[in-house]
Amino acid sequence: MEKYSLGYGEKLVDIVLEGAASVRVLKGKTLPQIDFKEAFLQAVGPECIDSKPLSELILPEDKITVVISDITRYWMRQDKVCAQLIPYLHDILGVPYENIVILVALGTHRPQTEKELKMLVTRDVFEKVKVVNHDCMASDLVFLGTTTRGTEVYVNPLAVGRKVILVGGTIHHLMAGYGGGRKNILPGISGKITITQNHIHALSPSLPMSNPLIGMGVMEHNPINEDMIEAANMVAPVFGINVVMDTESGNCKLICGHFIRAWEESCRVVQEMMGIPIQEKGDIVIVSCGGYPKDINLYQAVKALINGAEAVKDGGQLIFLAECREGGGAPAFFSWIDSLRRGTLDKDLRQDFTIAGYIFYATCEVMARAEVLMLTEISPETLDCMGVHVFSDIKTLLKRVDFTGKNVYVMPYGGYTVPFVRKEK
Numbered sequence: 001m002e003k004y005s006l007g008y009g010e011k012l013v014d015i016v017l018e019g020a021a022s023v024r025v026l027k028g029k030t031l032p033q034i035d036f037k038e039a040f041l042q043a044v045g046p047e048c049i050d051s052k053p054l055s056e057l058i059l060p061e062d063k064i065t066v067v068i069s070d071i072t073r074y075w076m077r078q079d080k081v082c083a084q085l086i087p088y089l090h091d092i093l094g095v096p097y098e099n100i101v102i103l104v105a106l107g108t109h110r111p112q113t114e115k116e117l118k119m120l121v122t123r124d125v126f127e128k129v130k131v132v133n134h135d136c137m138a139s140d141l142v143f144l145g146t147t148t149r150g151t152e153v154y155v156n157p158l159a160v161g162r163k164v165i166l167v168g169g170t171i172h173h174l175m176a177g178y179g180g181g182r183k184n185i186l187p188g189i190s191g192k193i194t195i196t197q198n199h200i201h202a203l204s205p206s207l208p209m210s211n212p213l214i215g216m217g218v219m220e221h222n223p224i225n226e227d228m229i230e231a232a233n234m235v236a237p238v239f240g241i242n243v244v245m246d247t248e249s250g251n252c253k254l255i256c257g258h259f260i261r262a263w264e265e266s267c268r269v270v271q272e273m274m275g276i277p278i279q280e281k282g283d284i285v286i287v288s289c290g291g292y293p294k295d296i297n298l299y300q301a302v303k304a305l306i307n308g309a310e311a312v313k314d315g316g317q318l319i320f321l322a323e324c325r326e327g328g329g330a331p332a333f334f335s336w337i338d339s340l341r342r343g344t345l346d347k348d349l350r351q352d353f354t355i356a357g358y359i360f361y362a363t364c365e366v367m368a369r370a371e372v373l374m375l376t377e378i379s380p381e382t383l384d385c386m387g388v389h390v391f392s393d394i395k396t397l398l399k400r401v402d403f404t405g406k407n408v409y410v411m412p413y414g415g416y417t418v419p420f421v422r423k424e425k
Contacts (some may be wrong), residue, residue, distance in 0.1 A: 004410050007291025008375065009323035013394050015286060019404035026311065026411045026419055028274040031252035039254045040084040043241070049257035049265055052288035054165075057238050060094035063162040066102045067184045067237075069169065070109055071116045076169030076243050077251055082121040084225035085167070085241070086129060097250040100129045103158050105168075105188025108136050108195060108354070132158065136192040144234040149223060151198050153231045154191030164237040166259050170244055170266040172274060172418045174306060174362060175202045175355075177219040180242055181263030187355075190231065198227050200350070201212060202358050208346040210362060216310065216418050217271055219264075229260060242266035246273060278311060279421040283406035285312040287414040288321040294415055295322040297358070298378065299329025302363045304414025309366040311409045318366075320374045320388075327378060340364060341385050373397050 002023055005012040017023055028418055044054040051057070058064065068078045073365035080104065089095040102121055104112055111133040118126045125131075134156050141154040149197065187195040201223040204211050211223065219225050240259035246252045253265040261290055287308030289295035294304070301322035312318050328334030333356040339348040345364065349357050366372070372388045375397055380390040391397035411417050 004412075005287070006286070006288035006321055006410075006412055007295075007323060008288065008321045009295065010292045012291075013288075013321060015319075015394065015398065015410075017403050017404075017408060020284075020408045021405050023408045024278075025167050026278070026409050026417050027275045027413060028246070028276065029272075030246045031273065034251055034253065036080045036251065036254075037084060040081070040088070043254040043256040044088070044239075047256070048262075049255065050261035051239065051257035054088075054226040054239055054256070055093060057179060058089065058093050058095060058163065060096075062095060062099065064088060064095055064100045064165065065158045065162045066100065066165045066167060067105050067159070068102060068120060068167045069184065069188070070104050071111065071112055071120060073169060074119060076245060077265055078079065078167050078169070078243065079120055079122050079125075080251065081167050081241055081243065081254075082125045085165070086121075086125045092130075097128045098130075101158055101162075102129060102131045103156060103189060104131065104133050105184045106134045106136070107187035107190070108192060111135070127347065129206045134189045136187075136190065136195065138191075141191045144231075147227050147230040148418075149201070149227045149230075151186075151194055151227050151231060152191075153186070153187065153234055154194050155231075159189055159235050161187070163239075164235055166237050166240045168242060170242050170255075170263065170270050172216045172270065172307075173226050174216060174303070175199065175214050175358065176228060177215070177217055177222050177225045178267040178270065180266065181240060181259065182225075182228045185232040185235050185237070186228045192198075196229070196353055198231070199226060199355060199358070200353050201227065201347070203350060203353075203361075207417065210365060216307070217267075217275060217420065219267070227388070230258065240402060244269050244273070271418075274416055275417050276417055276419045278409070278419050279422060281313040281421065282311055282316065282355050282409040283313060284317045284319065284403065284408045285309075285319075285411065286319040286408065287411040289415055290324075290413040292323065295324060297326040297329030298322065298324050298363075299333040299359070304411070305372070306362060306413050307418050308411055309370060311411070312370050314369055316370050316373045319397065319401065320372055320376075322374065322376050324376045324378045328382065330356065333360055336360040337382075337385065356416060373400055
């Protein structure tokens with residue numbers, strides 16, 4: 001008999017396993033935190049990957065655009081990068097503050113408030129350089145050309161005729177394989193038409209399903225990733241700064257240099273930390289988001305569910321712990337349940353593709369592939385059409401599960417853990 005205590009809202013839920021053939025806990029690595037100032041100087045200097053040091057790429061008279069992610073990625077702490085980068089450009093390399101602009105890569109997200117902008121770059125930096133929200137619907141976007149997949153690349157004019165530095169955090173990404181790097185260009189500072197044309201590759205071109213070429217950690221032959229790289233190459237950023245976080249969202253590494261090569265190295269490090277090899281998929285997977293606020297609503301919580309699905313056999317059981325005190329989450333995500341009820345989800349998403357809509361779509365695919373038993377505060381009636389079995393009490397839920405002779409995986413921090421079946425060499 002083994003007991004596991006997993007995060008659920010602001011408390012822990014105990015799950016006792018009896019009779020299982022095997023139980024394995026899947027959890028990413030936690031690494032020592034870096035001294036940001038020292039790590040920055042090393043990363044932009046002698047440790048650069050496939051690039052000259054930043055000091056040899058920037059001249060005092062250059063116009064510089066620093067592209068950062070928005071407030072939804074604040075936990076990556078790009079403010080710490082800005083606190084080092086802007087003084088470095090000004091004090092060490094001699095670039096006047098008026099030659100530097102920080103462009104927030106919103107994609108299709110809402111503009112950031114002044115308070116949020118100060119959080120993203122620090123108050124000190126905000127008072128010294130111009131900080132600008134990208135607008136994907138702006139009339140002055142610059143057309144750079146069309147990718148081989150037919151994506152018309154429109155970008156913010158501040159990314160044209162200036163030296164562009166990309167700053168971002170690298171994490172696994174459901175559609176693009178990994179976030180960060182080239183994503184700061186597309187979707188980050190691209191036009192809406194560009195974003196839509198790229199992201200539609202998340203869906204199979206011929207069947208009502210996700211494109212089998214995309215997925216967590218998948219880069220090779222991933223049409224979304226390859227299209228993003230092609231678009232980013234049209235901008236040709238001069239330098240990339242990639243932040244790597246551990247399972248506790250602590251900054252543990254800065255990887256800098258060529259905007260593609262350094263980012264690819266950061267992806268390798270993230271896979272080593274968060275990608276958990278397994279020999280085979282399990283009969284039962286128990287996955288928790290790690291508690292509040294990671295499970296504040298279904299939109300935030302489903303990343304853990306989708307990661308957990310990577311470890312369960314088709315027809316297996318997924319025990320999903322997500323309190324969801326705020327229900328389904330943003331209407332941009334949960335309103336797609338209306339299309340699901342009408343039986344038009346695939347058709348509607350192809351006609352009006354959104355990232356939130358695709359995440360809902362992918363969630364439904366998971367729930368159709370395995371039996372999902374969910375401990376949550378969401379009412380059963382709300383989730384009935386998604387095929388999920390809803391419980392408000394863990395003891396009642398566990399009565400539906402027989403662990404006898406089963407291979408079980410336990411994922412205490414599902415959003416930060418990406419299982420993958422190790423392939424034989």
